[in-house]
Amino acid sequence: MDDEVEMVTIYVMGKRHRVPAGLTIMKAMEYAGHQFRRGAGCRGGFCGACATIYRTKGSYKLQGALACQKIVEDGMYIAQIPFSPAEKKTYNIEELRPDAGVFLEYYPEIARCLSCNTCTKACPQDIMVMDYVQAALRGDVEEAAKLSFDCIGCGLCAVRCPAEIVPYNIGQLARRLYSRHIVGPTEHVLKRVREIEEGRFDEEIEELKTLDREALQERYETRERRL
Amino acid sequence: MSPEPSRLALRFKPENASFKAKVAELSGEEIDLCFQCGACSSGCPLTAEMDLLPSKVIRYVQLGEEAVLESKTIWVCSTCFNCEVRCPRGIDIANVMEALRQLMLRKKYDRVSLDALEPEELRGLPQIAIISNLRKLTA
Amino acid sequence: MRLPYYPGCTLKTTAQNFEESALASARALGVELVELPRWNCCGTVHALAKDDVMHYLAPIRNLIRVEEMAESGLVDEKRVVTLCAMCYNTLKRANAVVKEDQEKMQKVREIMERENPYGGSVQVVHLLQVLRDLDWSKVADRVERPLKGLRVAPYYGCLLLRPRGFGIDDVDNPQVMERLLEALGAEVVNIPFKTKCCGAYHTVQMKEVVAELSHRILDQASSAGADMVATACPLCEYNLGPRQEEVKKLFRGFAPLPVVYFTQLMALAFGLEEATGFEQNDPDPRPALRARGLLKEES
Numbered sequence: 001m002d003d004e005v006e007m008v009t010i011y012v013m014g015k016r017h018r019v020p021a022g023l024t025i026m027k028a029m030e031y032a033g034h035q036f037r038r039g040a041g042c043r044g045g046f047c048g049a050c051a052t053i054y055r056t057k058g059s060y061k062l063q064g065a066l067a068c069q070k071i072v073e074d075g076m077y078i079a080q081i082p083f084s085p086a087e088k089k090t091y092n093i094e095e096l097r098p099d100a101g102v103f104l105e106y107y108p109e110i111a112r113c114l115s116c117n118t119c120t121k122a123c124p125q126d127i128m129v130m131d132y133v134q135a136a137l138r139g140d141v142e143e144a145a146k147l148s149f150d151c152i153g154c155g156l157c158a159v160r161c162p163a164e165i166v167p168y169n170i171g172q173l174a175r176r177l178y179s180r181h182i183v184g185p186t187e188h189v190l191k192r193v194r195e196i197e198e199g200r201f202d203e204e205i206e207e208l209k210t211l212d213r214e215a216l217q218e219r220y221e222t223r224e225r226r227l
Numbered sequence: 228m229s230p231e232p233s234r235l236a237l238r239f240k241p242e243n244a245s246f247k248a249k250v251a252e253l254s255g256e257e258i259d260l261c262f263q264c265g266a267c268s269s270g271c272p273l274t275a276e277m278d279l280l281p282s283k284v285i286r287y288v289q290l291g292e293e294a295v296l297e298s299k300t301i302w303v304c305s306t307c308f309n310c311e312v313r314c315p316r317g318i319d320i321a322n323v324m325e326a327l328r329q330l331m332l333r334k335k336y337d338r339v340s341l342d343a344l345e346p347e348e349l350r351g352l353p354q355i356a357i358i359s360n361l362r363k364l365t366a
Numbered sequence: 367m368r369l370p371y372y373p374g375c376t377l378k379t380t381a382q383n384f385e386e387s388a389l390a391s392a393r394a395l396g397v398e399l400v401e402l403p404r405w406n407c408c409g410t411v412h413a414l415a416k417d418d419v420m421h422y423l424a425p426i427r428n429l430i431r432v433e434e435m436a437e438s439g440l441v442d443e444k445r446v447v448t449l450c451a452m453c454y455n456t457l458k459r460a461n462a463v464v465k466e467d468q469e470k471m472q473k474v475r476e477i478m479e480r481e482n483p484y485g486g487s488v489q490v491v492h493l494l495q496v497l498r499d500l501d502w503s504k505v506a507d508r509v510e511r512p513l514k515g516l517r518v519a520p521y522y523g524c525l526l527l528r529p530r531g532f533g534i535d536d537v538d539n540p541q542v543m544e545r546l547l548e549a550l551g552a553e554v555v556n557i558p559f560k561t562k563c564c565g566a567y568h569t570v571q572m573k574e575v576v577a578e579l580s581h582r583i584l585d586q587a588s589s590a591g592a593d594m595v596a597t598a599c600p601l602c603e604y605n606l607g608p609r610q611e612e613v614k615k616l617f618r619g620f621a622p623l624p625v626v627y628f629t630q631l632m633a634l635a636f637g638l639e640e641a642t643g644f645e646q647n648d649p650d651p652r653p654a655l656r657a658r659g660l661l662k663e664e665s
Contacts, residue, residue, distance in 0.1 A: 111361050116477070252416065272565075305524075311530065344571070
């Protein structure tokens with residue numbers, strides 16, 4: 001038959017299902033009747049909520065992926081993992097200086113990094129996780145920030161790390177330090193804040209407040225757009 | 228229980244053979260070569276902090292006495308290899324110390340805790356110190 | 367001559383003065399130390415347990431980088447130079463084990479997976495060995511400002527010399543730093559404790575022990591008339607230098623003794639004062655150097 005859809009077998013939490021091929025793990029699980037109450041977020045590979053461990057048929061390896069991105073394969077064995085209950089240390093970013101000492105003070109466990117690369121292998125975003133943890137360890141905040149840029153905090157690296165490090169916490173601290181203390185506040189944002197405080201837009205805002213919905217709609221559609 | 232030589236009756240018991248064998252395998256050293264000359268102990272810079280001398284530790288292992296794992300000595304050792312250099316029989320005593328530490332650490336035993344480290348110290352210590360400390364003393 | 371250079375974590379932070387002075391003085395001798403473009407912490411200590419595989423990943427990964435570096439023509443040799451004595455020991459010992467133990471090498475390759483297999487072609491050396499191979503006369507020729515009158519006690523520590531077979535010099539009476547200091551025009555103060563352990567990693571949680579051991583070494587150096595101690599390891603430098611704060615607590619009347627890296631003295635003698643990095647040393651060695659007329663007067 002022309003419209004016969006190819007089906008594959010997957011196992012979710014140990015239970016066998018037949019689902020259409022070409023679906024993501026998330027869609028496949030919903031097709032099979034699971035309802036996501038947690039472990040789903042943006043569905044676009046950006047929020048890190050749907051971290052999943054799976055095994056392909058015949059392989060001994062346990063691998064990590066995002067359920068909303070990974071396409072199912074025949075014989076795939078799937079288990080969703082809830083968020084990893086990692087401790088995020090409390091710090092005041094204003095008070096910190098961007099150097100190696102900061103990372104060791106809040107996350108001394110990074111000194112245990114074995115450079116084994118398990119984190120990099122677990123990452124669904126192809127980030128060089130080991131490299132950014134190592135950059136933090138030697139105080140290279142910029143490198144750590146840049147390398148960890150695509151991190152969505154899914155927690156797969158933390159779950160697998162044999163030294164019990166939570167890499168995404170390190171990346172987050174690095175990016176915060178980088179933007180706050182190395183790059184610094186962006187000029188155009190500061191300029192606009194100054195203009196607002198000086199009242200440059202007060203008259204316009206007051207005028208807009210007096211308009212009704214139709215007039216606002218018209219203003220919106222005829223607004224000046226710079227592409 | 229702190230192993231005090233005067234209180235412990237050291238007798239080789241056949242059932243202790245497995246402990247000795249484990250240590251020998253993990254360290255790769257021929258423990259039986261030691262004839263208790265004491266050169267290692269006299270060259271060790273940290274004996275003041277130890278409860279058992281390094282040569283005594285080897286003796287305990289020879290006799291298969293597991294109580295040696297409870298000594299302070301194995302954790303005080305700084306792996307300086309002075310003992311290895313001095314041993315006339317070519318035994319690397321530092322290797323044996325490491326094997327004994329590993330037997331404890333591999334049972335999820337942490338000799339030191341990360342929580343015990345002061346934030347100011349962590350900020351100022353060179354990474355080399357923290358990394359080597361944790362490698363030697365944590366699981 | 368371009369040689370691969372492995373810094374190690376600490377050379378980028380508390381021991382920046384070591385790196386800066388080393389790169390500058392090596393360059394002055396025609397040795398370009400090219401940093402590995404990508405590297406990771408070596409692990410600081412060698413994995414002594416015979417069944418260990420995990421702890422080989424870190425050092426061997428760095429040796430693979432050296433091979434890759436040589437492949438891409440960034441360096442002239444596969445002899446990787448280290449400044450830190452602990453890195454030297456860790457890389458050298460791991461290298462020796464995997465070259466001999468094929469099974470271990472195979473396991474390391476399999477676990478690494480995503481790396482080129484290590485070919486076993488790298489040699490690990492310490493900068494002092496490179497200098498010795500160049501010949502001391504070449505070092506002496508480059509000296510612009512001999513360290514005349516400066517009495518320096520070389521301190522080797524442990525891992526540069528031990529265990530047997532992995533040291534850069536004689537275990538009981540090494541002389542390589544002495545020869546270097548002589549070439550620089552300094553006066554050598556030979557102390558028996560130059561090979562005695564400083565306490566190493568116990569500085570983290572047993573700093574009184576380190577204070578005790580450091581005091582013995584520093585006291586001997588002072589009594590022998592040394593103006594300062596020269597070291598080749600950031601951990602030794604920390605234990606003998608900044609940890610003098612702890613020594614003062616235990617020993618009343620202890621007079622501070624500056625501790626420097628041998629490369630800082632090299633840079634000074636070569637007239638490369640901007641690269642000496644003495645501001646980072648604690649205690650400050652500059653008063654002692656000034657007293658001997660060895661520093662350019664600051665304007």
